[in-house]
Amino acid sequence: MNAKEKIFLDEEEIPKEWYNIQADMPSPLDPVLNPATREPITPDDLAAIFPMGLIKQEVSTERWIPIPEEVREIYRLWRPTPLYRAKRLEEKLKTPARIYYKWEGVSPPGSHKPNTAVAQAYYNMKEGVERIATETGAGQWGSALAFGTMLFGLKSTIYMVAASYDQKPYRRVMMETWDGEVFRSPSKNTEYGRQYLEKDPDTTGSLGISISEAVEDAATHDNTNYALGSVLNHVILHQTVVGLEAKKAFEQIDEYPDVIFGNVGGGSNFSGATFPFAGDKLTGKKPDLKIVACEPMACPTLTKGLYLYDFGDCAGMTPLLKMFTLGHTFVPPPIHAGGLRYHGDAPLLCKLVKDGWIDAVAYHQTEIFKAAKLFAETEGHIIAPESAHEVRAVIDEALRCKEEGKEEVIYFNNSGHGHFDLGAYDAFLSGKLVDYEYPAELVKQALANLPQAE
Amino acid sequence: MKIGFLINPIAGLGGSVGLKGTDGLVEEALKRGAKPVACERAKKCMQELELDTSSVILTCSADMGENTMINQSQRYEVVYSFEGNSTSEDTKNACKTFLEAGVDLLLFCGGDGTARDVYSIVGKDIPVIGIPAGVKMHSAVFAISPGGAAKIVEHFAAGKAELRDAEVMDTDEDAYRRNELRMKVFGYAQTPYEPVLVQQGKSLFQSVSEEKAKEEIARFACEFMADGSLYILGAGTTTQKIAELLGLGEEKTLLGVDAVKNRELVGKDLNERELLRLLKKENENEKEKKGIFPVKLLVSPIGAQGFVFGRGNQQLSAKVIEKVGVENVIVLATPHKLSETPFLLVDTGSEELDKQLSGYVSVVCGYRMAQRKEVRRG
Numbered sequence: 001m002n003a004k005e006k007i008f009l010d011e012e013e014i015p016k017e018w019y020n021i022q023a024d025m026p027s028p029l030d031p032v033l034n035p036a037t038r039e040p041i042t043p044d045d046l047a048a049i050f051p052m053g054l055i056k057q058e059v060s061t062e063r064w065i066p067i068p069e070e071v072r073e074i075y076r077l078w079r080p081t082p083l084y085r086a087k088r089l090e091e092k093l094k095t096p097a098r099i100y101y102k103w104e105g106v107s108p109p110g111s112h113k114p115n116t117a118v119a120q121a122y123y124n125m126k127e128g129v130e131r132i133a134t135e136t137g138a139g140q141w142g143s144a145l146a147f148g149t150m151l152f153g154l155k156s157t158i159y160m161v162a163a164s165y166d167q168k169p170y171r172r173v174m175m176e177t178w179d180g181e182v183f184r185s186p187s188k189n190t191e192y193g194r195q196y197l198e199k200d201p202d203t204t205g206s207l208g209i210s211i212s213e214a215v216e217d218a219a220t221h222d223n224t225n226y227a228l229g230s231v232l233n234h235v236i237l238h239q240t241v242v243g244l245e246a247k248k249a250f251e252q253i254d255e256y257p258d259v260i261f262g263n264v265g266g267g268s269n270f271s272g273a274t275f276p277f278a279g280d281k282l283t284g285k286k287p288d289l290k291i292v293a294c295e296p297m298a299c300p301t302l303t304k305g306l307y308l309y310d311f312g313d314c315a316g317m318t319p320l321l322k323m324f325t326l327g328h329t330f331v332p333p334p335i336h337a338g339g340l341r342y343h344g345d346a347p348l349l350c351k352l353v354k355d356g357w358i359d360a361v362a363y364h365q366t367e368i369f370k371a372a373k374l375f376a377e378t379e380g381h382i383i384a385p386e387s388a389h390e391v392r393a394v395i396d397e398a399l400r401c402k403e404e405g406k407e408e409v410i411y412f413n414n415s416g417h418g419h420f421d422l423g424a425y426d427a428f429l430s431g432k433l434v435d436y437e438y439p440a441e442l443v444k445q446a447l448a449n450l451p452q453a454e
Numbered sequence: 455m456k457i458g459f460l461i462n463p464i465a466g467l468g469g470s471v472g473l474k475g476t477d478g479l480v481e482e483a484l485k486r487g488a489k490p491v492a493c494e495r496a497k498k499c500m501q502e503l504e505l506d507t508s509s510v511i512l513t514c515s516a517d518m519g520e521n522t523m524i525n526q527s528q529r530y531e532v533v534y535s536f537e538g539n540s541t542s543e544d545t546k547n548a549c550k551t552f553l554e555a556g557v558d559l560l561l562f563c564g565g566d567g568t569a570r571d572v573y574s575i576v577g578k579d580i581p582v583i584g585i586p587a588g589v590k591m592h593s594a595v596f597a598i599s600p601g602g603a604a605k606i607v608e609h610f611a612a613g614k615a616e617l618r619d620a621e622v623m624d625t626d627e628d629a630y631r632r633n634e635l636r637m638k639v640f641g642y643a644q645t646p647y648e649p650v651l652v653q654q655g656k657s658l659f660q661s662v663s664e665e666k667a668k669e670e671i672a673r674f675a676c677e678f679m680a681d682g683s684l685y686i687l688g689a690g691t692t693t694q695k696i697a698e699l700l701g702l703g704e705e706k707t708l709l710g711v712d713a714v715k716n717r718e719l720v721g722k723d724l725n726e727r728e729l730l731r732l733l734k735k736e737n738e739n740e741k742e743k744k745g746i747f748p749v750k751l752l753v754s755p756i757g758a759q760g761f762v763f764g765r766g767n768q769q770l771s772a773k774v775i776e777k778v779g780v781e782n783v784i785v786l787a788t789p790h791k792l793s794e795t796p797f798l799l800v801d802t803g804s805e806e807l808d809k810q811l812s813g814y815v816s817v818v819c820g821y822r823m824a825q826r827k828e829v830r831r832g
Contacts, residue, residue: 364826435826443822446677
């Protein structure tokens with residue numbers, strides 16, 4: 001049995017290929033539809049804003065996709081990330097379970113996001129794109145993209161939601177340090193932004209507005225593409241470096257998880273960390289492996305949503321994706337795990353949940369912060385509120401193991417630090433957190449009586 | 455900016471000497487050694503209040519305001535004078551004078567009784583804010599402290615405050631002193647509050663005004679109310695907003711309990727007996743039709759302490775709630791209202807029912823959104 005607290009891989013063991021779970025899925029994904037024609041979209045439909053290298057990955061069903069050496073070189077800046085054994089947490093809980101976590105907080109932007117930001121910047125650079133436009137809510141994805149584009153000599157333009165721009169200046173400074181051009185969104189830089197400002201000069205913005213600005217910027221400039229930080233297949237593909245490294249580290253200590261937990265917003269963190277293991281379940285190598293997605297009660301897409309075609313954005317501009325959704329017009333309440341506030345989830349993950357391969361569970365805000373506090377007291381790291389969701393689940397599972405006297409191996413991906421989330425910790429410590437929840441029964445009753453949409 | 459300012463100098467007198475209120479008991483309170491507190495509380499507020507030089511405070515003579523304003527930095531004018539000891543009539547007359555003088559905001563210092571006197575004259579014509587000084591303060595027009603009142607006035611003067619509806623409540627003091635709590639909502643005043651940006655951590659939100667929050671709750675309610683059930687609507691401006699969106703407009707009574715089915719008002723300002731009769735009739739009707747639609751009760755917490763049942767809506771008695779069924783009670787409240795109370799309270803008069811209503815409930819607080827909130831026995 002492993003006695004180490006940290007398991008490190010050698011730099012040479014950074015994966016050379018990403019894992020594409022589509023190759024092992026018993027039935028294929030439903031196609032992405034063009035909202036105008038309701039026909040499956042073609043690569044050409046996407047070429048206006050994405051490079052062909054990423055479009056090919058988006059539709060590929062190949063099991064292994066090579067990671068370009070240039071991307072691996074940059075991964076070396078922080079990868080392989082350590083696999084920790086949470087011994088102090090185990091001791092505090094007096095559990096016979098062995099708890100392991102992968103720690104993605106060591107990346108320069110402080111989360112798992114650069115795993116895909118770097119790769120996306122690379123493919124855009126290869127195809128001669130000079131600039132990438134994107135949106136950022138609070139700055140985590142924007143930081144990662146500014147970091148990734150800078151390393152490949154590309155420019156980045158980041159539309160940062162106005163309220164966040166005003167209130168989180170350090171995230172902005174981080175992006176600017178990595179040469180990102182940051183606009184307070186809505187901005188005067190786009191037609192959409194100008195129109196919006198004329199209508200409502202005092203608006204504090206929203207993610208929907210920022211997305212529209214970034215897409216317009218990309219669509220109206222030949223040298224500019226758009227990038228997304230989650231949901232899409234290619235984003236998930238890039239994130240599988242996390243799970244692949246974790247598998248290798250477990251091999252080193254001759255362990256294999258019995259149960260895996262991860263938090264879900266758009267699904268890229270969860271999928272990246274778990275799909276390499278989920279592949280073993282799909283192919284019958286580990287039929288009893290339990291994989292659980294953890295989400296907020298305030299935005300319980302997988303546990304309370306409907307599985308159907310819906311838009312990926314609030315404005316209804318994107319192609320239609322088959323996924324669990326709370327409806328693209330649903331505006332999640334202001335919980336602190338802002339990264340989990342998304343009305344839908346990655347189609348790949350949704351299909352695996354729908355088909356029963358992956359379970360899902362939802363938590364209230366207060367209980368996840370209690371878990372984060374216990375984690376900080378035992379393991380030291382002050383983690384992002386998003387990660388606190390799976391830590392809650394891990395603690396509950398470890399306590400169940402204690403009750404039942406079971407020696408399970410529990411694994412989770414600790415996706416990032418919470419150093420920009422201390423306001424949320426402050427609210428928790430002073431008892432001011434609000435436990436939002438989705439009134440699923442009343443919504444169901446409401447939907448049952450609404451005129452059916454076309 | 456003109457701010458009307460008055461003190462009820464006897465407010466709070468009874469509290470320190472064990473009287474449940476001060477109305478009609480000033481001499482008794484003074485005999486028991488009570489010390490006036492209202493002027494001190496008002497002074498604290500004025501010491502913290504910073505206004506620009508263009509603002510003026512219009513106030514009353516002697517201990518209804520002037521005595522407190524002497525030695526303060528704010529510009530003031532005495533516009534109402536009285537002789538001898540001030541009374542409830544003086545509060546009302548001062549308010550009339552303030553209205554005639556065109557004040558933008560009325561700041562008063564007192565308790566529920568004072569709030570009621572003020573409301574009886576100004577209604578919703580101008581916003582009011584109370585410096586808490588009374589024995590009873592169930593009304594939602596009070597700031598949490600004298601300093602808090604000063605801050606809200608400053609924000610209002612700077613144009614940064616928004617307005618919300620706030621219950622003006624008072625008890626029947628005779629009954630109260632006999633340990634019977636009978637509370638009534640007299641109306642809804644307008645009170646300023648400072649919108650707080652909810653954004654911390656990673657989310658990105660501007661505050662939602664009370665009016666907008668009510669609209670969102672009402673929009674959601676109108677959707678789920680289309681299921682054919684009989685809905686009993688409790689008092690208040692949130693349920694009134696629902697009636698408005700249902701197209702019932704003026705028909706809904708603001709302070710009473712009404713019943714709605716399939717977008718039609720089927721009962722208005724119902725008392726306990728009428729409610730029980732309606733429930734019985736509905737039960738018989740649905741039995742005939744092998745009905746599957748239960749009766750549902752939509753209620754909003756009332757007053758500063760957040761009572762769901764037992765204050766200001768006594769017609770929703772234990773008997774009525776039991777007939778409806780605890781599982782069919784739907785609580786609605788705006789995020790601001792919920793942020794003001796750490797938990798909600800129930801006091802139906804039935805210990806068993808209070809127990810059933812206690813614990814965590816899902817309170818609808820927006821469009822397709824709820825908050826988990828603890829309910830305790832009041």
